[in-house]
Amino acid sequence: MPSKIVARRSAIHGTGVFATAPIAKGERIIEYKGERRTHEDVDAGDEGSAESGHTFLFTLNDEYVIDGARRGNVAKWINHSCAPNCDSIIEEAEGDDRTRDRVFIEAKKAIKPGEELTYNYGITLGEPHTARLKKIWGCMCGQKNCTGTMLQPKRKPAAKKAAAKKAAKPASPARGDRAGKATRKRA
Ligand SMILES: C[S@@+](CC[C@H](N)C(=O)[O-])C[C@H]1O[C@@H](n2cnc3c(N)ncnc32)[C@H](O)[C@@H]1O
Ligand SMILES: [Zn+2]
Incomplete structure (x- = not known):
């Protein structure tokens, strides 16, 4: 599949990813690649800090995070937006090995x-989203409906319970400052 994207300087933040050819609605553009690391491993380091405002981590499931900074590809440069033109899709692999789950844009x-x-990175932190943290995770997407922060409202406990009951296999919430608002599919 010839690549239809390129990484270059973005008005939103640092490096971004741009289309070089028309991309159709529903088209799978790229896999979010990177090393599978456990939540515990990431939590022990600095990359998962809520204070940083910067992350290449993507919450894959309850066990693993994809670290785009380690053996990642161009997908790690895709920026967040409050009115995005792409979705992140988690494909759950057959079997129990959760490192085989994959993310596609x-x-x-x-x-x-x-x-x-x-x-939409779908970032929720494991602590209250204070005004200070919202600022650290400030959003520069420039869209009319920009909320001003990349942090997403947390679901209320009651709503969480109801959603968990409905799902055959409950989706893991994003933990820490990791992208997590992805649609889940069976491979
Ligand atoms: C996966 S990186 C994306 C690549 C990033 N532009 C760079 O050059 O490193 C994610 C980080 O980019 C920045 N970023 C992405 N989208 C942003 C946005 N809408 N507003 C402000 N910063 C953003 C944040 O620091 C975020 O943690
Ligand atoms: Zn925004």
Whole structure:
């Protein structure tokens, strides 16, 4: 599959990823690659700090996080937006080995050449989203509906319970400052 994307300087933040050719709605664009690390391993280091405001970590499931900074690919440069043109999809592999689960970035609408690719990171922290933390995780997506922060509202406990009952296999919430608002699919 020839690549339709390139990484370059972004007006949103640092390096971003842009389309170099038309991308159709629903098209699978790239896999979010990187080393599988346990939550415990990441929590023990600095990369998972809520104070940093910067992360290449993606919550894969209850056991693992994908670290895009280690053996990652261009997907690690895709920025967050409050009105994204892409979705992140977690594909759960058959069997018990959760390192085999994978994340793909797919177009949620048609994307024209030159447009920046974005998805909603779905970041929720393991501590209250104070004004200070919202600022540290400030959003510069520039969209009309920008909330001003990459941090997402936490689901209320009652809603969480109801959702968990409905799901055949409950989706793991994002833990720490990791991208986590992904749709789950069986491979
Ligand atoms: C996976 S990196 C994306 C690549 C990043 N632009 C870079 O050059 O390192 C994620 C980090 O980029 C920054 N970022 C991504 N989207 C952003 C946004 N909408 N507003 C502000 N910063 C953003 C944040 O620091 C975030 O933790
Ligand atoms: Zn925004």
